[in-house]
Amino acid sequence: MHRSPGRLAVAFALALACALAVASCGTFGKSTATGAEAMLGDFEKAIEDQDPSATALLTSSPELAMIAYEATFNGMAADKVDVDVQRAEEYSDGTATFELKTTWSLGDKHEFQTITQGSARKLTLGWRVQWEPGLLAEDLPTGGSLRMVRTDANPAPAVLDRAGKKMLTLQTINNIVLDPAATGNIAGSVAALSTIIEPLAQLITPDVISRQLADAGNKPVTVVSVRDSDMIALAGDPASVPGVTIKKEPKLVLLDRRLKSPVFDGVQDYWQAIRDATSGWAVQTVVPGQPPVQLAGEQGPPGPDVTTSIDPNTQLDALDAVVEVAQPASILVVDAGTGEIRAAMRNDAAEASDITIDKGYTPGATLGSVADVINRLAGADDARAGQLLAQLGLGVDFKVAGVRPAGSGGQQSTAKPVTFRPEDLRVSALNMATLGVAIARGNSVAPSVIAGVPGQVQGGDLGAVDPAVLAAIDKAMRDTAADGDASDLVNAGGLRALVGTNGPQGPGWFVGIQGNRVFVVYCEGERSGSAALAVAQRFLSPRPHQQ
Incomplete structure (x- = not known):
């Protein structure tokens, strides 16, 4: 917290006036060193340390705060967090109010800043920040958190052959994942999934899937990855099988699978470097069951196609x-x-x-x-x-x-x-x-x-x-x-x-x-x-x- 001589003088005058009027208000600064001030100093440091446990324990609802701060610290992945507690006021009824200025340094010279309002109360355990999601961002709903995401312009660059025709393009890949812990009948799930994927993956039999699970120590495994355009060829919906989920992933893939070549590993690296250089960023609020809301960021320009000498x-x-x-x-x-x-x-x-x-x-x-x-x-x-x-x-x-x-x-x-x-x-x-x-x-x-x-x-x-x-x-x-x-x-x-x-x-x-x-x-x-x-x-x- 930062104090100025002028603010201390005002605070002293206000405290004196309140005392003379037998009012129930007060203020604190560095000279008073009250319990509320010390707690807010610890709260400021815990956020700057990006320590969700220490931050949450200084709130009135540690469990809820822990969920929000852990998700936010992980989601923002900040290089540095600077916190400034401002306009702090303590009242004689055991409450206090403050303003929280938080600056997130997100790498590549990206920065996101919030100014939020908060309150504190003196409980039997001592002073605690009154927990509310609005401490993280104004009007953040219950259960919400912050995250920084990469953004990429559309359409994505393509990789072209020597004649200028598209050879690799960015497509959505469906990773079909089986989690044995999420089904009560693993044998039944294995058999049902094998039947559904059989039109595209005849070699992935129930025995093959069982070996995949055994090799993974019965942890979730990606049984097969299917392009969006090929999902229609499956003999049903894999997600209908107990224990199976579909995780979508954008991936650069060959339009003609026959052209698979080790040189495309390096070509993809070059493509990815262009994609990275032209990417944008955004800070979003994330609330379960709701679409994310963008709070800040900027979109990068579309990247150029990559032309190769491949015939x-x-x-x-x-x-x-x-x-x-x-x-x-x-x-x-x-x-x-x-x-x-x-x-x-x-x-x-x-x-x-x-x-x-x-x-x-x-x-x-x-x-x-x-x-x-x-x-x-x-x-x-x-x-x-x-x-x-x-x-x-x-x-x-x-x-x-x-x-x-x-x-x-x-x-x-x-x-x-x-x-x-x-x-x-x-x-x-x-x-x-x-x-x-x-x-x-x-x-x-x-x-x-x-x-x-x-x-x-x-x-x-x-x-x-x-x-x-x-x-x-x-x-x-x-x-x-x-x-x-x-x-x-x-x-x-x-x-x-x-x-x-x-x-x-x-x-x-x-x-x-x-x-x-x-x-x-x-x-x-x-x-x-x-x-x-x-x-x-x-x-x-x-x-x-x-x-």
């Missing part, structure tokens, strides 16, 4: 390719002229192994021709070897907007001897794709996936490939396609390729250049070299796709 047809070709083999397999396709990512796919086995396009793996014999020419030109000069590697996109890392970092990239080992050996290097699919682009165009460029946002290179300089290196690797790739390991491939007109493994257990690689595209296949497990060739062959033999 849906190439994505589908890549999907056909990686499911050709049962072992972990992934493929990355980039534009041979620009380095833009056209497709990135992995099969279920690769997803289970967490294979990504930016993790570093050993290249083995795949880079044998690269090692030969670099060792011949660089000799024992480490710096020169590193420079020649970087020109090919090797021995460096890439930071690509729209690609979620998942591990180390192509960091060159400092192992001795100085002579460069492929086994000393770890390369990612991004490194190998950049190598292909460098050979295709004569100089290297960082890969990218978000239109207008070029990739960045770390650990070396890209640029024009040394002519001797370019000639040697180009010849090796042509020989591999004509007479080497890739010579049996069909539909491979104009193909240049590097093929190799790192021993019997792999991994196996295939780096191909054909026309305006570079594609990189990565496989793991036994006979991974043959698997990489099988994936490459399937990619070279695309089939028509239903749109």
Whole structure:
């Protein structure tokens, strides 16, 4: 509480007048230090500490106050709360009145302020604030609390493919949740829910749901998530099953589910960053059974759509390719002229192994021709070897907007001897794709996936490939396609390729250049070299796709 000399003089005069008139009124300030003042000081501090228990215990109805203050402190999630008790007046009948100025600092320079009126009474336990919801906000109904919410402009940005068509959009997802504690017949609920969701989720049988519950320790589980547009296909209303609730959630989803790709994790991160940067905020009153009422805030502007370099047809070709083999397999396709990512796919086995396009793996014999020419030109000069590697996109890392970092990239080992050996290097699919682009165009460029946002290179300089290196690797790739390991491939007109493994257990690689595209296949497990060739062959033999 803050007092001024002028206010103390007025207070003293008022107290004297009241005493002379034998009136039942009074006032207090710092000089009087009454019990009411001390209690209000504690009340002020408890709110500033955002301590719902301490705040509630200083009121006349701790249980009701506890509910409101706990919900408000959690809902506002303030960085800081400043409270100022003002215009405090104490009366000789054991009551007092005051004004509460509360300033909520909500982050990002957002601030919300209330000025409310309150009263206090001297009870057998001491002075207590008379509890009423209006202490939090004027005219707040019983059971109400405050919260700050994020607001987003509509419509939400979409993610577009390279032709400008929508590929991912924000949609409402219905999470169907089963709580075993909310039903008296869990077996009956499991069976009924399985029947209702069967048209969309044939694999989620009663046994599967029972295992979900067991794995969760019989806590609530999300049995399945269904898009709003698909709810009509269900064989009934899941919420009609005892113990089942539907929790709606906005989520960025693919319009064509077949295009599922690990690259979309990073694209969604980029989309979310735009969404966050353009979001607004609001402080609302929340009362059970009533719509929220906005007290303050501002709406942010709509965010721009995110255009990517992804080509849906190439994505589908890549999907056909990686499911050709049962072992972990992934493929990355980039534009041979620009380095833009056209497709990135992995099969279920690769997803289970967490294979990504930016993790570093050993290249083995795949880079044998690269090692030969670099060792011949660089000799024992480490710096020169590193420079020649970087020109090919090797021995460096890439930071690509729209690609979620998942591990180390192509960091060159400092192992001795100085002579460069492929086994000393770890390369990612991004490194190998950049190598292909460098050979295709004569100089290297960082890969990218978000239109207008070029990739960045770390650990070396890209640029024009040394002519001797370019000639040697180009010849090796042509020989591999004509007479080497890739010579049996069909539909491979104009193909240049590097093929190799790192021993019997792999991994196996295939780096191909054909026309305006570079594609990189990565496989793991036994006979991974043959698997990489099988994936490459399937990619070279695309089939028509239903749109």
